[in-house]
Each structure stands twice: as structure tokens, then as C-alpha cells.
Amino acid sequence: MSDHAPQPVDRQLPTDEARDLISLVRDIAQREIAPKAAEEEDAARFPREVFALLSGAGLLGLPYDSAYGGGDQPYEVYLQVLEELAAARLTVGLGVSVHTLACYALATHGTKEQQAEYLPAMLGGGLLGAYCLSEPSSGSDAASLRTRAVREDGGDWTLTGTKAWITHGGIADFYTVMARTGEEGPRGITAFLVPGDAGGLSAAVPEKKMGMKGSPTAQVHLDGVRVCDDRRIGEEGQGFAIALSALDGGRLGIAACAIGLAQAALDEALGYASGRRQFGRPIADFQGLRFMLADMATQIEAGRALYLTAARLRDAGRPFAKQAAMAKLHCTDTAMRVTTDAVQILGGYGYTADFPAERYMREAKVLQIVEGTNQIQRMVIARHLAGPPQTG
Structure with a gap:
């Protein structure tokens, strides 16, 4: 109903290589993922061929060592790739995040022999x-x-x-x-x-x-x-420590996916509000909706800054568990708020499957649950701030 086209996110990328990578991902997302997303989600169809394409493009092992088929990319870049994929279809963005999580234990705690034997196929051999x-x-x-x-x-x-x-x-x-x-x-x-x-x-x-x-x-x-x-x-006996370490990175993956989903919902709402006319003018001219859109955009930018700050700490080898929990908490709560507001802006149309807003809202809810519920994130943050709770 609108000629408004979403503007690409102004990414904070450290190198020309990273900028080229994001351009590649954006192209794949727009050509191969987004056009089929609504139909395939409705049919509950898993896009295995998309993951094969991503593997062939070197996108399933981005934060890992290139000696074993990885991409040698910092988390700062990898997470922005996830955001782009999730904005096109959350099933794909979250799937790449889970695959990366599944590779973590071997990539960081496996022996050199194990890594040489198993990692190349896991990172770049089409495996999931x-x-x-x-x-x-x-x-x-x-x-x-x-x-x-x-x-x-x-x-x-x-x-x-x-x-x-x-x-x-x-x-x-x-x-x-x-x-x-x-x-x-x-x-x-x-x-x-x-x-x-x-x-x-x-x-x-x-x-x-x-x-x-x-x-x-x-x-x-x-x-x-x-x-x-x-x-x-x-x-x-080392497995639980490995699992918790993996989840710190996994929470950042979910945070990035949440911001991608929220950005897609904002783009949909803005496009609709710019094209929908009531009382002789676009509804985007009405102050009530303008303030909603401004709040949505601000929450998204804050979430993006938060997950990138945590990623840079991780890349620098500094502790980042507290910031990862904060990012997961804030970004997934933001996705829930923004997608709910997007449905409201579209009105009755937002409640129908003819527009993607209702799907975004349904998808956002699970992000507050996976990789540790947001109640668990609050417990993690509080433990970093005030120490473990007193007993007795």
C-alpha cells in the first residue's frame, strides 16, 4: 500500500572486507530469503537449501578459525550478519546462531586432532x-x-x-x-x-x-x-562450564536476531503509515503515530548499540557475560514491544496474515525465552552487580 522502501541500516563495520560481507548477505537475504519467508513459514517449511547456500558462501562459520573452514570474523561483524538474516526471516537468522552455538564446544575446547577431523565439515561442508x-x-x-x-x-x-x-x-x-x-x-x-x-x-x-x-x-x-x-x-566434568561459556555468545546471537526482527517490523510499520491515508493525509503525519515510530526506532538503535558493545568486549578478550545478558534482555524485550506496536499501527490489517506484522509479533515472543529466559538474564545481571544472593 506504500511506495516507501526500507533504508539499509547504517552499519558500524571495521573493514572493507566486512562491508563487502554485509553487502553479500543483504543481497542473499533480499533475493533468496525474504521473498519466500511468509509462504514457507505458513507451510512450516524449513529452508534447508538456504543453509546450503549460506554454507557455500562461507557464512556458517564466520567467527571461527579459517584454518578449519571458518571466516575469521570478529563477533562485531558476525552479529550484524545475523541481524540482516533475521530481518529477512527469523528462522534463518536464529538457525545460523544455533549452528554457531553447536560448533562452539569443539572450536574452543576440542583437541587439535578433533578440530582438524570434524570442524571443516561443520563450518563449511554443508552440515547443520x-x-x-x-x-x-x-x-x-x-x-x-x-x-x-x-x-x-x-x-x-x-x-x-x-x-x-x-x-x-x-x-x-x-x-x-x-x-x-x-x-x-x-x-x-x-x-x-x-x-x-x-x-x-x-x-x-x-x-x-x-x-x-x-x-x-x-x-x-x-x-x-x-x-x-x-x-x-x-x-x-568440564561440560557445564563449556555450556555456560557457549551461552554467553549465544545470547548475543539472539540479541542480534531480535534487533533484526524489530527492524523488519519498524520498516513494515513505517511503510504502511507513509502510504495509508486517513482524513486526507498519510497517517504517518499524525503525532500519535510519529511518536510511536520514534520510540520504536530509538529502542532498536539502543539495542543494536548494546549488543555491539558486548561483542567488542568479547572480541577484545575481556569479560562480557554481564553485557551479553543485558543485550539479550533488552533486545528481545524491544522486539516484543516493537512488533506489538507495528501490529497496532497497521490496525486491523496488522491482525491479518496478509501483512507480516502479525508473524513478527508471534515470532518475537520466543526470543524472550530461548538461550535463557529474560528472568534468568535479570538474575545473571544482578549477580554481576551485587554478588550471589544471601541464604540462611
Whole structure:
């Protein structure tokens, strides 16, 4: 209903190479992802061919070492790539973030031999990963997980248990799995790299969700899955520390995806408000809507600045866990507010599937839940500020 075209985000990019990378991503997003997004989400279709295209373009291993097929890109750049992808279709942006999360344990804690054997295919060989920490009875309390890995006489491991809420569950080529190998609590957990075709590994029927229908989320069952010891990542008992470290980066991925989704909603609302006429003029001329649009844009810019600040700390090797939690909290709450306001600006049309605003709103909700709920983020931030809570 409008000739208004969204303006590309003015990116803060450190090099000409990074600018070329963003141009490539933007082109792929506009040609290959956005035009099919509404139809494929409605049909709950996962775009595996898009991930193959991204892999071929070197976009599935951006923050990792080029010696193993990665892109040697700083998180500052990688996260802006995620934002561009999520603005075109959240299923794709979040999928790349989850894949990057699934590669983290091996890329940072694997031996040189493990990295040389497995990482090239994971980063640039067309494979897709999944990250398995949560379980039906352990979500926010991840340290209470029950999936168990038992070492056999020959040195191999047998994994038994169920993982829940697994993005790419049932379609992933590899799973980074946290399993209990020792005592109760966080010190008894170990990380394993499990092939997607391992005997005894299966996935339940995907969950029926209010949004992100094109991204399969399913329980993953491990029924006596045998894994050789050279697929154990890190030392025994180190898995929970690896998982928490991975989640710090993963939270930044979700933050960037949230800002991409919010930016798409703002662009949609602005385009509609500029073209829709009431009382003889565009509704964008009315102060009430102008203030809504101004608030939406300000929240998005603040969120973008927050996730980029955390990313730069990470790139500099400085502590960033507090800022990652802040970014995840602020950016996902922003996505929920902005997408809700976008529906309001479109009025009745915003409530129909003829416009993408209602889909954006449905998709935004899950971002406040994944990679640690926003209540957990507040607990993390408060712990950094005031220390652990007093007991007794």
C-alpha cells in the first residue's frame, strides 16, 4: 500500500572486507530469503537449501578459525550478519546462531586432532548443527540434567536420555550434547559431539508453535547411543562450564536476531503509515503515530548499540557475560514491544496474515525465552552487580 522502501541500516563495520560481507548477505537475504519467508513459514517449511547456500558462501562459520573452514570474523561483524538474516526471516537468522552455538564446544575446547577431523565439515561442508542442553525436567535449571553417559570397557560411551526444545531436532547433521558422567550438579557434566545418524538417536514430532513454524523444534531421544571417546569434547566434568561459556555468545546471537526482527517490523510499520491515508493525509503525519515510530526506532538503535558493545568486549578478550545478558534482555524485550506496536499501527490489517506484522509479533515472543529466559538474564545481571544472593 506504500511506495516507501526500507533504508539499509547504517552499519558500524571495521573493514572493507566486512562491508563487502554485509553487502553479500543483504543481497542473499533480499533475493533468496525474504521473498519466500511468509509462504514457507505458513507451510512450516524449513529452508534447508538456504543453509546450503549460506554454507557455500562461507557464512556458517564466520567467527571461527579459517584454518578449519571458518571466516575469521570478529563477533562485531558476525552479529550484524545475523541481524540482516533475521530481518529477512527469523528462522534463518536464529538457525545460523544455533549452528554457531553447536560448533562452539569443539572450536574452543576440542583437541587439535578433533578440530582438524570434524570442524571443516561443520563450518563449511554443508552440515547443520544442534545444541542439546535443555531437558523436559531441566530448562532454566540446566545443571540438573539427567541424560547420562556411561563409559564402556572399550572406552566408548553410551548416552541415554531425552533432550527438549532442540532447534533443528531431527534434521541436524550433528548434535553437541551435554550429558552426566559423574556426580550430581554442574561438575558431573561432559560434552559430546554426536553424529545425526548415530544408532539409537531419534527425534519426536516437532512441537506445534505459535511462531517460528519453519524452524523445527523437537525432543531428541538418545536410546543407548554409542559414541567413541574421541568425540568427547574437553575433560570429563568440564561440560557445564563449556555450556555456560557457549551461552554467553549465544545470547548475543539472539540479541542480534531480535534487533533484526524489530527492524523488519519498524520498516513494515513505517511503510504502511507513509502510504495509508486517513482524513486526507498519510497517517504517518499524525503525532500519535510519529511518536510511536520514534520510540520504536530509538529502542532498536539502543539495542543494536548494546549488543555491539558486548561483542567488542568479547572480541577484545575481556569479560562480557554481564553485557551479553543485558543485550539479550533488552533486545528481545524491544522486539516484543516493537512488533506489538507495528501490529497496532497497521490496525486491523496488522491482525491479518496478509501483512507480516502479525508473524513478527508471534515470532518475537520466543526470543524472550530461548538461550535463557529474560528472568534468568535479570538474575545473571544482578549477580554481576551485587554478588550471589544471601541464604540462611
